[in-house]
């Protein structure tokens with residue numbers, strides 16, 4: 075996977091910020107209820123990091139449970155919207171692939187982010203996550219099930235083309251989640267992962283480092 079597509083997907087989400095909620099979630103009120111239900115099930119207590127927070131629909135729900143919450147995203151335009159939604163959270167504009175911190179977190183969460191991580195960066199990303207977790211910490215993630223993949227315009231291996239309302243087109247990374255494949259892949263990297271479905275479209279995963287690996 076070329077770095078160009080990884081950079082292009084940041085430009086895409088920056089330009090999409092103002093239309094993201096309506097085009098990604100449709101009925102935002104219904105999405106908020108669904109998100110609040112799932113976050114309550116996740117019980118994200120303690121110090122929480124949210125990666126790729128976008129416009130903050132998950133951030134506001136996480137903030138209701140977390141002791142402290144840091145949310146990062148590469149798009150300042152989405153962070154500006156998220157700040158309004160979750161005024162109690164701390165925000166940082168950051169490219170997650172280049173981001174480092176001395177902090178550790180009890181929960182690291184990301185929604186609709188793992189499917190944008192190309193295979194070439196997958197092992198390094200999970201090594202990064204391991205360093206971000208406290209002892210006993212866990213990763214929680216939400217993403218789209220592989221059954222949803224026909225909705226995209228595929229233009230290459232792990233690459234789809236998206237069109238904005240102004241007609242602009244962008245290539246981004248997309249890898250829908252096949253639960254068994256992902257669980258096996260993470261096991262190979264030293265993670266114990268459980269995945270469940272919510273509806274036909276979403277999967278929820280919880281991953282913990284295997285002790286001693």
Ligand SMILES: C[S@@+](CC[C@H](N)C(=O)[O-])C[C@H]1O[C@@H](n2cnc3c(N)ncnc32)[C@H](O)[C@@H]1O
Nearest residue numbers: 087126127128147148149152168169170185186
């Ligand atoms: C599909 S959106 C998900 C937003 C939010 N988590 C949600 O579920 O509504 C993907 C997000 O990833 C962010 N993103 C893309 N590349 C990134 C990178 N390299 N580092 C950090 N964030 C990135 C985009 O700006 C965008 O907000």
